[in-house]
Amino acid sequence: MRTHYCGLVDEALIGQTVTLCGWTDVARNLGGVCFIDLRDHEGIVQVTVDPSNAEVFKVAASLGYEDVLQVVGVVRAREAVNAKIRTGKVEVIATRIEILNKAAPLPFHAHENPGEDIRLKYRYLDLRTPEMQRKQRTRIRLVQALRRWLDARGFQDIETPILTKATPEGARDFLVPARMHPGEFYALPQSPQLFKQILMVAGFDRYYQIARCFRDEALRADRQLEFTQLDMEFAFVRERDVQDTVEGMIRDVFREVMDVELDAQFPRMTWAEAMRRYGSDKPDLRIALELVDVAELVKSSEFAVFAAAAADPDGRVAALRIPGGASLSRKQIDEYAAHAAKHGAKGLAYVKIDEAGEISSPIRKFFAEDAFAALLKHVGAGNGDIVFFGAGAYNKVSDFMGALRLKAGKDFGLVQDGWKPLWVTDFPMFEWDDEAQRYVALHHPFTAPAVDDIADLRANAKTAVSRGYDMVLNGNEIGGGSIRIHRPEMQSAVFELLGIGAEEAEAKFGFLLDALKFGAPPHGGIAFGIDRIAALMAGTESIRDVIPFPKTTTAQCLMTGAPSPIPDEQLAEVHVMVRPKVS
Amino acid sequence: MRTHYCGLVDEALIGQTVTLCGWTDVARNLGGVCFIDLRDHEGIVQVTVDPSNAEVFKVAASLGYEDVLQVVGVVRAREAVNAKIRTGKVEVIATRIEILNKAAPLPFHAHENPGEDIRLKYRYLDLRTPEMQRKQRTRIRLVQALRRWLDARGFQDIETPILTKATPEGARDFLVPARMHPGEFYALPQSPQLFKQILMVAGFDRYYQIARCFRDEALRADRQLEFTQLDMEFAFVRERDVQDTVEGMIRDVFREVMDVELDAQFPRMTWAEAMRRYGSDKPDLRIALELVDVAELVKSSEFAVFAAAAADPDGRVAALRIPGGASLSRKQIDEYAAHAAKHGAKGLAYVKIDEAGEISSPIRKFFAEDAFAALLKHVGAGNGDIVFFGAGAYNKVSDFMGALRLKAGKDFGLVQDGWKPLWVTDFPMFEWDDEAQRYVALHHPFTAPAVDDIADLRANAKTAVSRGYDMVLNGNEIGGGSIRIHRPEMQSAVFELLGIGAEEAEAKFGFLLDALKFGAPPHGGIAFGIDRIAALMAGTESIRDVIPFPKTTTAQCLMTGAPSPIPDEQLAEVHVMVRPKVS
Incomplete structure (x- = not known):
C-alpha cells in the first residue's frame, strides 16, 4: 500500500513519486494551499496540495485530525526548511489522496494534557503520541537487547505454565476455577520460581524467560496485577558465577540501549552495611x-x-x-x-x-x-x-x-545525575514476624542459607545469613536472586523453621522435595523487573508508561472494562458462584 | 564449579586437569576399575577411577544412578575408542570426586518405557532423556530463529495483558475472580487478537509476540488449555504483503532449524478448490x-x-x-x-x-x-x-x-516424505449454524469480507468470501490470519449478520468499535501455532512432547497436582464460593 515510510522520506528521493500511508497529524489551508503533516511510526512528512489540482485539493481541504490517508505524490525540495523534523528538507506534492478511514472528532488532544483515566480509556490515542511511542520503544529495545545477549551465550528460553498450582510464595494467588474438576482451581504463577528450579533438576543448564508474573496485592503507583520479569536460573554455580554474568549483561544492555557506561565493577555491600550506612536494603547511591x-x-x-x-x-x-x-x-x-x-x-x-x-x-x-x-x-x-x-x-x-x-x-x-548500580548481599535468612510469632523468609523459602549444616542453621536461625543477593540501581531493586537449596533435607529443615509442617510442605511443595531427591544439581538464579528497568531507562516514574495496556491502581483496564460481571450460567460451567454479600 | 562441560571434553584437552559437574548416567565396577559415565546437557564423558586411588575409588564404587558429582581429573586418550559419543576418544582419570547430591532410587528408568502419566509426574526425570532434550531444544531453536528473523526486520515485540476482559471469540473463557471488584471477573485471553488490532490503531506498524493463549475447551491429543502462538499484525497491508513476508520467514526458519529447503513459492489454493480436490481446508499435499x-x-x-x-x-x-x-x-x-x-x-x-x-x-x-x-x-x-x-x-x-x-x-x-506447505485462501465469510439457526464466523468476527460494500455483503452473506488465509503444512493448519475490518460501520454490519446486536456489541467490543472510529489504518495479520510447528519439526505426534510442563487430556498437571482445592477463606477473599452440587 506504500512505497516509503513518511518519516523516512529524504532528499535522496527528490523527483521520485512515492506512495505514503499515515495519519493526518494536522491539515492546514494557508493562503489557498493545503499543507498536511502526514505521520506514521517513523515520523512526519509535509504533504502539499496545490489548488490547481482541484479534485485532490477538495479532499485535502476536508481533512480532520487523525484521518487515515494514502497519498501519492512527488518528492520536492522544500523552500522553507524545517530543521525540527528529519524530513524537513523535503515535501511531497500530492497527486492523489485517498481517505482510507475517516476519524471521528477525538475525545481529547494530547496537548490538552488530559487526566490519566482518559488517557487509559483511549489508550490507542495516547500511545500515538511521540512521547509514549518513545517510552514503549525503550522497553521493546531493552527486551530485544536482553534476549540477544542471552541467546548469544547459550541461555535457553523455556516456557513455564500460566495455569498452575496454588503454591503461595508470600503474596495472594489469582485463582482460576477448573471446569473439568469441580471445586478445584488453578492459580496464576507469582513467578516461575519452582518451575525454573525443576528445569535445573531436569538437566537444563542456563534457563531464561521473559515471564509474566501475577500477584493479587494492593496496587501502588509502581505495582501491577501482572508484571514481567527476566527470569534466569543456572546449574552448578555459586553466587559470583550468577552475579558476574548478569552484571555483564546489565552493563552491555545499558550501553546498547542507553549509550551509558555503567561501573566496570558494581560496588558490593552486605545487607548489614547497607542498612547501617543508608537505612535501606536498596540504597540510592546517587x-x-x-x-x-x-x-x-x-x-x-x-x-x-x-x-x-x-x-x-x-x-x-x-x-x-x-x-x-x-x-x-x-x-x-x-x-x-x-x-x-x-x-x-x-x-x-x-x-x-x-x-x-x-x-x-x-x-x-x-x-x-x-x-x-x-x-x-x-x-x-x-x-x-x-x-x-x-x-x-x-x-x-x-x-x-x-x-x-x-x-x-x-x-x-x-x-546526582547518572546511574549508580550496586550489589547487596548477605541478607538475613529469616525475619521474625511479630504478628505471626514465627520466622518468615526474607527472600523466599527456597533460598539457601550460607551455612551447609542443618544443626548450625537451627541453632542460629536469628542471625543466619542467606545466599541471596539483590541488584540495586538508583535506589530501585531491579534484580533479586539467590543460590537455592538443592538438598531435600535442608529444604525440609528450612520449611520447618518457617513453621511449614511436614504435611503442609508435602501438600504444597511435595513435587519440589521429590525433585531434590532424584539428583538435583547445585543451582541459583535471579529475576529482573523488566517494567521497572524500562521505566528507569525511559525516565518515567510510573511503570504504567512502559506497559502497553496497564491497569489502574484500582485494578481495572479502563479501555476494555475489565474486570466485568459474568452471567451466572457461565459461572455454573466452572462450578462457582458469586458469594452472597454478608451484611 | 567446573572448567568444562562433560560433553565437550575432547582431544585438545589431553594432559590437562579439568573439573566437571554432572549426573552419574551409569557407574560400573569392571575388573577392579570404576567407570563412570558422567552426563551434563552437552553429553557424556567417561570418568575412570583406578583402585590405586583408594579414597576416590571408594566414592566411585558407592555411586548410584543420577548421583550429582563434581569430578576433578586429567584428560587422557582412550584405548578403546567409543565412536558412538562425541567424547569417545578421551577419558578423564579422576583425582577427586565429590558427591554434590545423592540421588534416591529412581521411580523408573527411561528404557523401561513407563506410561505417559508416570513420565508427566516425574517430568524432571523424563526431560533428562536425550530424546526429550532434543525435542525441547528443537522448540527453543524454533522460537529463537523466529525472534531473530522478526527483530532483524523491524517487528516490535509488544506485550498484551493476560488478565483481561471476557470477550468470547468462540471458545470458553477462563475466568479469574477480581478481589477488588466483588462479583466481577477477569478472563484469560483466547488470543491477543483485539489488543493487536488496537496496537495498529495506536500507530505501531509491525507487531509480534510469542503469546500465551487460553481456551477452556475439551482437550484432545493435540490441544492444551494454554498454548503458544506467534502472533503478528501489520498496518497498511493487503493479503499478499502479510503472506509473502511470513512465507519468507517460515522458509528461512525451516532452513535454519531443520536444514530443509521449502518450496520457493508456496502453492496457493482457494478454500473451494481445497475442499473439492482434497475434502479439507488443510490438505496434506504429501x-x-x-x-x-x-x-x-x-x-x-x-x-x-x-x-x-x-x-x-x-x-x-x-x-x-x-x-x-x-x-x-x-x-x-x-x-x-x-x-x-x-x-x-x-x-x-x-x-x-x-x-x-x-x-x-x-x-x-x-x-x-x-x-x-x-x-x-x-x-x-x-x-x-x-x-x-x-x-x-x-x-x-x-x-x-x-x-x-x-x-x-x-x-x-x-x-511422501518431506514438507508440503501451501496457502489456503478465499474462505467463506460465514458458516450457517443449523443448531443456533444463525451465521457464525468461519475465522473470527473481525475478519474483513472480500467486498467493501455493506449492502452487497448483506445481500450475499451466504456466498460471501472473507479475506482470511491459512498456512497449511503437511495437513496441519500451522498459521491462520486475515485482513481485518478497519471501518466501524463494516464491523457493526458483520456483528449484526452474526446475530450480535448493537447492545451486545457495544458491551463486548465497544472499545474496538471506538478505536476503529478514531483513525484505524487498514491492517491484517496472522498467528502461527508454535506448539504444532515445534512438534512437526521434532517429528512427534504430540504437542505435549514439545511443551516443558504440559497438562494431561484431563486438564491436570500431574507433577504439581494442579488444579487443587482451595480453602474457603481464600475463596471468600475473591468473593466466590464453590457451587453446591445439584443432585
Missing part, C-alpha cells in the same frame, strides 16, 4: 548522605528515648546530617517528622545550626555541653546544617532514617 | 490422492442417494480412487465405512476391481453397463483399485471423503 551511628555518644544522655535505644543490643540511635538543612522552617521540619512517622518513627529529634552557629534543638537540654559538642562533631555538623536523630529498634530506625535520607536528597537537590 | 466429482455421471442412476445429492445444488457426489485398494478385505472396507461414519457419512459406497478385473460393488446394480463403465473411466479406476463414493451435503461429503483420503494415504504408504 545521594551522598549517610547515616551515622551515635549510640556510644548518647547512651549517657538524659534523653530516655536515646539512652534506652543505645543500651538495647537490638536498638539503634542514628543521625542524618543534611548540609544546608538549617534553611528548613518549623513547618518543613514537621513535614520531615511526619514522613518519618509514616515510615515507623515514634518521634524525630533534630539539631539545627543556623549560618551564624546558633543552635536550636529540642534535645539539647538533655546533654551536657561537652557531650553535645562531641555528638555534633561526630556527625560532622557545621553551620547551616540540620541533623535528624532517630532512636528505637534497629531495623525500624534504619527504615525511617533511610526514608528521610531519600526525602532530603530530593528536597535539597542532592541526587 | 498424499497424491484426490477426490473426483461424479455428480454429472450418477445423476441418472437408480441409486437414489446418488441421484438426490447430484440433483441438489448444495449436494455433492465424490469419488476417491485408491490405487492397490482392491487388497482391502471386507472387514477392512467396513473399517473405512466406520471411519467415514465417524466423520459424518451416512453410508459409503465402493467399487472394487481385483487384479483380474473382476468387479465387486454393492452399487453396480443401480447403473446401466455403459454408465458404470463411464463412471469408472472418469475416476480412472483400473485393476487392483478400489473406489469409494460419498454422497450428500457438499461440506459433509467433502469432510468424510477427505478423512478417507488421509486414512488411505497412511494405510497404503502413500504419504
Whole structure:
C-alpha cells in the first residue's frame, strides 16, 4: 500500500513519486494551499496540495485530525526548511489522496494534557503520541537487547505454565476455577520460581524467560496485577558465577540501549552495611548522605528515648546530617517528622545550626555541653546544617532514617545525575514476624542459607545469613536472586523453621522435595523487573508508561472494562458462584 | 564449579586437569576399575577411577544412578575408542570426586518405557532423556530463529495483558475472580487478537509476540488449555504483503532449524478448490490422492442417494480412487465405512476391481453397463483399485471423503516424505449454524469480507468470501490470519449478520468499535501455532512432547497436582464460593 515510510522520506528521493500511508497529524489551508503533516511510526512528512489540482485539493481541504490517508505524490525540495523534523528538507506534492478511514472528532488532544483515566480509556490515542511511542520503544529495545545477549551465550528460553498450582510464595494467588474438576482451581504463577528450579533438576543448564508474573496485592503507583520479569536460573554455580554474568549483561544492555557506561565493577555491600550506612536494603547511591551511628555518644544522655535505644543490643540511635538543612522552617521540619512517622518513627529529634552557629534543638537540654559538642562533631555538623536523630529498634530506625535520607536528597537537590548500580548481599535468612510469632523468609523459602549444616542453621536461625543477593540501581531493586537449596533435607529443615509442617510442605511443595531427591544439581538464579528497568531507562516514574495496556491502581483496564460481571450460567460451567454479600 | 562441560571434553584437552559437574548416567565396577559415565546437557564423558586411588575409588564404587558429582581429573586418550559419543576418544582419570547430591532410587528408568502419566509426574526425570532434550531444544531453536528473523526486520515485540476482559471469540473463557471488584471477573485471553488490532490503531506498524493463549475447551491429543502462538499484525497491508513476508520467514526458519529447503513459492489454493480436490481446508499435499466429482455421471442412476445429492445444488457426489485398494478385505472396507461414519457419512459406497478385473460393488446394480463403465473411466479406476463414493451435503461429503483420503494415504504408504506447505485462501465469510439457526464466523468476527460494500455483503452473506488465509503444512493448519475490518460501520454490519446486536456489541467490543472510529489504518495479520510447528519439526505426534510442563487430556498437571482445592477463606477473599452440587 506504500512505497516509503513518511518519516523516512529524504532528499535522496527528490523527483521520485512515492506512495505514503499515515495519519493526518494536522491539515492546514494557508493562503489557498493545503499543507498536511502526514505521520506514521517513523515520523512526519509535509504533504502539499496545490489548488490547481482541484479534485485532490477538495479532499485535502476536508481533512480532520487523525484521518487515515494514502497519498501519492512527488518528492520536492522544500523552500522553507524545517530543521525540527528529519524530513524537513523535503515535501511531497500530492497527486492523489485517498481517505482510507475517516476519524471521528477525538475525545481529547494530547496537548490538552488530559487526566490519566482518559488517557487509559483511549489508550490507542495516547500511545500515538511521540512521547509514549518513545517510552514503549525503550522497553521493546531493552527486551530485544536482553534476549540477544542471552541467546548469544547459550541461555535457553523455556516456557513455564500460566495455569498452575496454588503454591503461595508470600503474596495472594489469582485463582482460576477448573471446569473439568469441580471445586478445584488453578492459580496464576507469582513467578516461575519452582518451575525454573525443576528445569535445573531436569538437566537444563542456563534457563531464561521473559515471564509474566501475577500477584493479587494492593496496587501502588509502581505495582501491577501482572508484571514481567527476566527470569534466569543456572546449574552448578555459586553466587559470583550468577552475579558476574548478569552484571555483564546489565552493563552491555545499558550501553546498547542507553549509550551509558555503567561501573566496570558494581560496588558490593552486605545487607548489614547497607542498612547501617543508608537505612535501606536498596540504597540510592546517587545521594551522598549517610547515616551515622551515635549510640556510644548518647547512651549517657538524659534523653530516655536515646539512652534506652543505645543500651538495647537490638536498638539503634542514628543521625542524618543534611548540609544546608538549617534553611528548613518549623513547618518543613514537621513535614520531615511526619514522613518519618509514616515510615515507623515514634518521634524525630533534630539539631539545627543556623549560618551564624546558633543552635536550636529540642534535645539539647538533655546533654551536657561537652557531650553535645562531641555528638555534633561526630556527625560532622557545621553551620547551616540540620541533623535528624532517630532512636528505637534497629531495623525500624534504619527504615525511617533511610526514608528521610531519600526525602532530603530530593528536597535539597542532592541526587546526582547518572546511574549508580550496586550489589547487596548477605541478607538475613529469616525475619521474625511479630504478628505471626514465627520466622518468615526474607527472600523466599527456597533460598539457601550460607551455612551447609542443618544443626548450625537451627541453632542460629536469628542471625543466619542467606545466599541471596539483590541488584540495586538508583535506589530501585531491579534484580533479586539467590543460590537455592538443592538438598531435600535442608529444604525440609528450612520449611520447618518457617513453621511449614511436614504435611503442609508435602501438600504444597511435595513435587519440589521429590525433585531434590532424584539428583538435583547445585543451582541459583535471579529475576529482573523488566517494567521497572524500562521505566528507569525511559525516565518515567510510573511503570504504567512502559506497559502497553496497564491497569489502574484500582485494578481495572479502563479501555476494555475489565474486570466485568459474568452471567451466572457461565459461572455454573466452572462450578462457582458469586458469594452472597454478608451484611 | 567446573572448567568444562562433560560433553565437550575432547582431544585438545589431553594432559590437562579439568573439573566437571554432572549426573552419574551409569557407574560400573569392571575388573577392579570404576567407570563412570558422567552426563551434563552437552553429553557424556567417561570418568575412570583406578583402585590405586583408594579414597576416590571408594566414592566411585558407592555411586548410584543420577548421583550429582563434581569430578576433578586429567584428560587422557582412550584405548578403546567409543565412536558412538562425541567424547569417545578421551577419558578423564579422576583425582577427586565429590558427591554434590545423592540421588534416591529412581521411580523408573527411561528404557523401561513407563506410561505417559508416570513420565508427566516425574517430568524432571523424563526431560533428562536425550530424546526429550532434543525435542525441547528443537522448540527453543524454533522460537529463537523466529525472534531473530522478526527483530532483524523491524517487528516490535509488544506485550498484551493476560488478565483481561471476557470477550468470547468462540471458545470458553477462563475466568479469574477480581478481589477488588466483588462479583466481577477477569478472563484469560483466547488470543491477543483485539489488543493487536488496537496496537495498529495506536500507530505501531509491525507487531509480534510469542503469546500465551487460553481456551477452556475439551482437550484432545493435540490441544492444551494454554498454548503458544506467534502472533503478528501489520498496518497498511493487503493479503499478499502479510503472506509473502511470513512465507519468507517460515522458509528461512525451516532452513535454519531443520536444514530443509521449502518450496520457493508456496502453492496457493482457494478454500473451494481445497475442499473439492482434497475434502479439507488443510490438505496434506504429501498424499497424491484426490477426490473426483461424479455428480454429472450418477445423476441418472437408480441409486437414489446418488441421484438426490447430484440433483441438489448444495449436494455433492465424490469419488476417491485408491490405487492397490482392491487388497482391502471386507472387514477392512467396513473399517473405512466406520471411519467415514465417524466423520459424518451416512453410508459409503465402493467399487472394487481385483487384479483380474473382476468387479465387486454393492452399487453396480443401480447403473446401466455403459454408465458404470463411464463412471469408472472418469475416476480412472483400473485393476487392483478400489473406489469409494460419498454422497450428500457438499461440506459433509467433502469432510468424510477427505478423512478417507488421509486414512488411505497412511494405510497404503502413500504419504511422501518431506514438507508440503501451501496457502489456503478465499474462505467463506460465514458458516450457517443449523443448531443456533444463525451465521457464525468461519475465522473470527473481525475478519474483513472480500467486498467493501455493506449492502452487497448483506445481500450475499451466504456466498460471501472473507479475506482470511491459512498456512497449511503437511495437513496441519500451522498459521491462520486475515485482513481485518478497519471501518466501524463494516464491523457493526458483520456483528449484526452474526446475530450480535448493537447492545451486545457495544458491551463486548465497544472499545474496538471506538478505536476503529478514531483513525484505524487498514491492517491484517496472522498467528502461527508454535506448539504444532515445534512438534512437526521434532517429528512427534504430540504437542505435549514439545511443551516443558504440559497438562494431561484431563486438564491436570500431574507433577504439581494442579488444579487443587482451595480453602474457603481464600475463596471468600475473591468473593466466590464453590457451587453446591445439584443432585
